[in-house]
Amino acid sequence: MGPEDVAGAAALLEGVATRTPVDGSRALEEIAGGPVHLKCENLQRSGSFKIRGAYVRMARMSGPERARGVVAASAGNHAQGVALAARMLGMSATVYMPQGAALPKVAATEQYGARVVLGGDTVDDALVRAREHAASTGAEMIHPFDHRDVVAGQGTVVREVLEQVPDVRTILVPVGGGGLAAGAVAALGADHPDVEVVGVQAGGAAAWP
Template sequence: MRQPGPALSVGIEDIRDAARALDGVATVTPVERSSALAGVVGVPVYLKCENLQRSGSFKIRGAYVRMSRLSEAERARGVVAASAGNHAQGVALAARLLGIRSVVYMPTDAALPKVAATREYGAEVRLVGTTVDDVLTAAREESERSGAVLIHPFDHVDVVAGQATVALEILEQVPDVRTVVVPVGGGGLGAGVVAAMAAVAPHVRVVGVQAARAGGYLQSLAAGEPTKTVTASTMADGIAVSTPGHVPFQIIKDGGGHIRTVSEEDISRALLFVAERAKLIVEPAGVAGVAALMAHPEEYDDGPVVAVLSGGNIDPLVLLRVLRHGLASAGRYMQLRVRLVDRPGALADLLQDLARSGGNIMHVDHVRTGVDLAIDEVEVTMQVETKGPEHCAALLDHLRGEGYRISE
């Protein structure tokens, strides 16, 4: 999104004040040059590693700035927040640093490592509902009931100002940056980057990226106001927000509203790519920008490009599933179903043929009975590791050439 002239609700002095407040609190995260991504996009590409930030994401920036500006009376009442994980940890850590009591509402299915980390930072965690909307409702009710200050994950000028400090660091670390690609959920981080660039580097293009299954900004920008969108399940739960915040929406709208979406396959491929080539552990939401670069590299030829890796808080079990999904999307992992005649040695022959083709068998299921199987048939389901799309095609051609009946 190219930034036009109108004054935004978060100005450069707000952002510089936020940077001063965060001095010694938030880490100035590194920027890593990615030759592998540069080869895909055709221009220099850098990764802004907010996955290495304190509490594992950029959220500590906005949470701390918001809470540091509370009055003594407000601090005495405590704070309440709602989050699926990253904002929860940011609020809990900020509250501990500032000596403020915190209550955090999280979904009942929130990742166990995120729940545990939030508690370890000192917050009281309450599990309710299954969505971000559910926990936000519960947090608002708690705020009204107890007087605790609601620390919204994205819809406040102080939060946006805190997140905008990421952009100031990018400008220092990559002075010739031309494009910044950033994950967008509620919009706090995206709006912060837009506001900062509008003030000091209006020539820099900012592209916000959402999961296609939770692309609330596209509908809202078309409507001209924040609009609730029906979201589907997405592995990028950190940016699965149904309604943009009013403050970040207005900033992004005034900044041109340039939003892209990426598919689940795009996200899983990007997560695998970052793990393999950049040697970084990033959560699915955090690689949305990389996913956009890989899916449509032709749109990012105005470089250098900086992709913000917004967080690295991922449940190891989720990481395992997503990596498997990424391997399948990249043609490195496939599942086969093969019908065999039920005779001694048939399975051994199949396995030997797979071995000769270079396929590495990860798992085998051998089914001897089924309503669609003939009395002399068995079905073998296999998970096979391959060396890429061309190897997949060659392996299938070889097996079919040997007379096997295959369903992928």
């Protein structure tokens, strides 16, 4: 997939996702020794970039698929994105979340209209239960990263960055499942060979060893 797929996702997200601002950080610029720009997806609807991929994935579902509803697994951000997208598209949503999920994120997911089922200790546990739910009910599984429509939706973040910071040379992307990182590379395609994508993780909570 490439920039054309991300462009298609961007068209679907018109009027849905917020074009979040880019802001500077003097503290980070002092550390980096050069200009640093922050893409403020914390100001996005539902609180993160996850609404982008979830909405694109769900908007492209067929009528019969929509009628069966969706199911997802998440500790918080994807849950809220799926719940909000389902409300906007008039679909039912069930979200499996670990027992230790942050209560504000559980509450927000429910407020968007999704049914939340708590259980298990990890997101992997929640994914198992979500897949079982999909198999038994026919609901469509909305994976947090493993689908090309989700990746294309997440890539719209970097599509906007290219417009907002035309001279960008390095893009740091937080890596969990890899959906945002894959979307970033897709958005760049072969047209921006001078832009490097670097995946980063928190040292104390890395998704991968």
